[in-house]
Amino acid sequence: MCIFVKVAKSTVKMAQLSRGALLWRSMKPLLHRHVSVVWASTYKAVIFDMFGVLIPSPLAKATEWEEKNDVPHGTIGRAIRTGGDGNSWKKYMRGEQGPEEFVQTFSQDCSRIVGFKVHIGSFHSALTSGSMTQPLSAMMEAVQGVRAEGLKTAVLSNNFLLPGGNSFLPLDPSLFDVIIESCKVGMCKPDPRIYLLCADRLGVLPQEAVFLDDLCFNVEAAERVGMHGIVVKDPISAVKELEQVLNMSLSGFVTGTRSVRSSQQLPVDRLAQYLDKAIQVPHSHFDSAYLLTCGGSHLVLKKKPNTESLRKECRLLKGLKGVGVPVPDVLAQCEVASVLDTPFYLTSYSQGHIFNNPFLPGLAPDRKRSIYETMVQTLCQIHRVDLKTTGLEDLREPGRLQVKRWAQQYKASTSQPSPAMNRLIDWLLLHLPQQQRTTLLHGDYRLDNLLFDSEKSVVRAVLGWGLSTVGDPIVDLACSCMSLYETCNPASQPGNELALNGVPSAEEMFELYSRTMGLESIPNWQFYMSFSFFRQAVILQSNHANSLNGAGSTCQMEAMAELAWHFATKEGFRIFNAMPRAAGPGNSVRQWAFVCVLLCTTVGDQETDLVCSTQ
Structure with a gap:
């Protein structure tokens, strides 16, 4: 829920920023299901009509x-209502007529009503141009807000071809999640079958859905099948009613945020006093980010677990800002616990777009490749930062990929270590590569930690610096490629699937990085x-251990455990299995078989036969 508090004649609105890391994206659906229990909400989906709800009403366009065209007022409305289900309008909406036939027959219907010849060709064109192509901002904010809170969304529209x-x-x-159009399914609202079809495709019961439409009889039909109906007279009032029904804040949605959970609320009175002194007002987790709206301006508040991590991150951001790396401006930092019970700092807020889906759906192939090329180029910019010039050389003592530290964290988080993970740790320590360079590391460099310009393939801000350190830069590059594997069908070759979507493969990402950095x-x-993947498995296991201690729900706990072993075994096994066999001595085959065994939780007959056949 959003909280409001007066600060120097301004209003502070608080919303929590979503984390862009792998763990958050993987856990998102489960976390949202947990949230719905907290709010005791019975609804799992919101269904929106298109005309008159998400975009302007065609009836308003008809009046205009x-x-x-000097046609009597209400002519088009009468033609739509006259003739029942067999009239031209309904046939067009059901896909039984094409555009040309509809223009001809509907013109005849209108002509009969007014007593003189009427041609509606220009009206048909007006339905698909100008303001009709501009979604209504208040409703689109509500759609995004509903999705951010974990509910499903659908369009259920009487539409035409x-x-x-x-x-x-x-x-x-x-x-x-679902788009139902009358012209594609052969039935129109208020036919009860179309509402039931929409609910079925959403995977919810009618009683678990809220339906919004600008026509009363369509809403009444939805209510008769069990849905909760909202008649949209104007978008703002309808959104307010939807907020009351769902018990969540939806207006003023900012991309990448969700409502603040009751367990994560900030003591806004003390915060308001601090803000009034720290700045001129015109992302139970310590390391959490919050979006503050102060007098029409946005700020980001970032909580840190201790003063040391606060100072490190602020020093890092200030140093990077000074050498042109796109990062937020640090506006203030508070080290005393009397304000929020934990240290925090404030940064500027940048508008833009965060891509959570590595396939970049809806974008042209050229734009997809451009975004990934920009991602690699920005990483190269980070790795070129002069540590001495920026005063960051002592950020952390460099280590050999810190495998031992991650291994210790893993063993400390479980009382029953997995034999597969133990063997993987042994293998990693045995095969540590010789580190070629030491640079600044982002630590969690992923596509969803980059804020892109809304129109151009330009990074406006690099986010998520909590794991930053110095060390082998290839760790960052490998981290940026993880999502290219995790989203693919496990039975397919990642490169082939990505190529079909216009997204570069991991091999291409490594090649682009090498060229940009001048590496052979x-x-x-x-x-x-x-x-x-091993490091991510450790993070997931650590969170799993925390949930066992009461920090998460049973559902979250099970999902964390499943994800931990998924990345440590299935994903790791698939990656190694998909790689080309290295050229060299004959024992390379034996090595590959050994690696496959290491990355399996259990060794089945097939893997055992493979090992035996190569010995």
């Missing part, structure tokens, strides 16, 4: 057209991928 066979859909389809090649890059 009638006035402009355009010349060429495509439907008129001026919306971002990635914002909706990156030896043992498969080791770095293995280490990255």
